[in-house]
Amino acid sequence: RARVMFRFKELVEANMDALAHLLSSEHGKVIADSKGDIQRGLEVIEFCCGIPHILKGEYTQGAGPGIDVYSMRQPLGIGAGITPFNFPGMIPMWMFGVAIATGNAFILKPSERDPSVPVRLAELMLEAGAPEGILQVVHGDKEMVDAILDHPAIGAVSFVGSSDIAHYVYRRGVEAGKRVQAMGGAKNHGIVMPDADLDQVVADPSGAAFGSAGQRCLGPPVGGPGGAKAPAAPRRQANPGIPAPP
Secondary structure (H helix, E strand, C coil), X not given: CHHHHHHHHHHHHHCHXXXXXXXXXXXXXXXXXXXXXXXXXXXXXXXXXXXXXXXXXXEEEXXXXXXXXXXXXXXXXXXXXXXXXXXXXHHHHHHHHHHHHCCCEEEEECCCCCCHHHHHHHHHXXXXXXXXXXXXXXXXXXXHHHHHHHCCCCCEXXXXXXXXXXXXXXXXXXXXXXXXXXXXXXXXXXXXXXXXXXXXXXXXXXXXXXHHHHCCCCCCCEEEECCCCCCCHHHHHHCCCCXXXX
């Protein structure tokens, strides 16, 4: 499995430009952002290349009188991932890379708004040597999500999306006896302190809020000054026409 991950990493790197153009044409973010999207996913694949060491169990001698303790890490069988539209390269690779490297099959349900890059990644995984059927991509909306959450053969589900849907996925998946991680609503708030570098204050939150076509889940939609002397300074830095206080 580690050899497959090494080969998959090489194929994604070799196809980086084509994947980035495909992502941008369907999603709307600029090419540089699309390459960053894919690169962030590749970082997890690089981690998966070292999975044999990570999968080692643990052994404790003499945990109690005449008692030794050992642990084994074993695959669940079939996992599934439900991924959002804003990072169609990165988040699928976060999910299926680790699942496959640890010995599971994986079903990926990408956003119906931009599924082409996830499909291409699955094709590259086959080309890398993964057995057919180990990584499958299915398409659809709530009906497909419910089918994944209810299917008895799927042992675990990962979800990234809105908070409301995260609650729904978690509740329905747990009721079906699955392990579920549901991550939703990852927006940040920013506080500008009085001693902040104002050039950075203007540049970094602007890039976070409006980069990636304004769809970064960690982009700060709300920001405010902290401290008595801070309120007008960031606004003056962004717009020099604002007069300084007397």
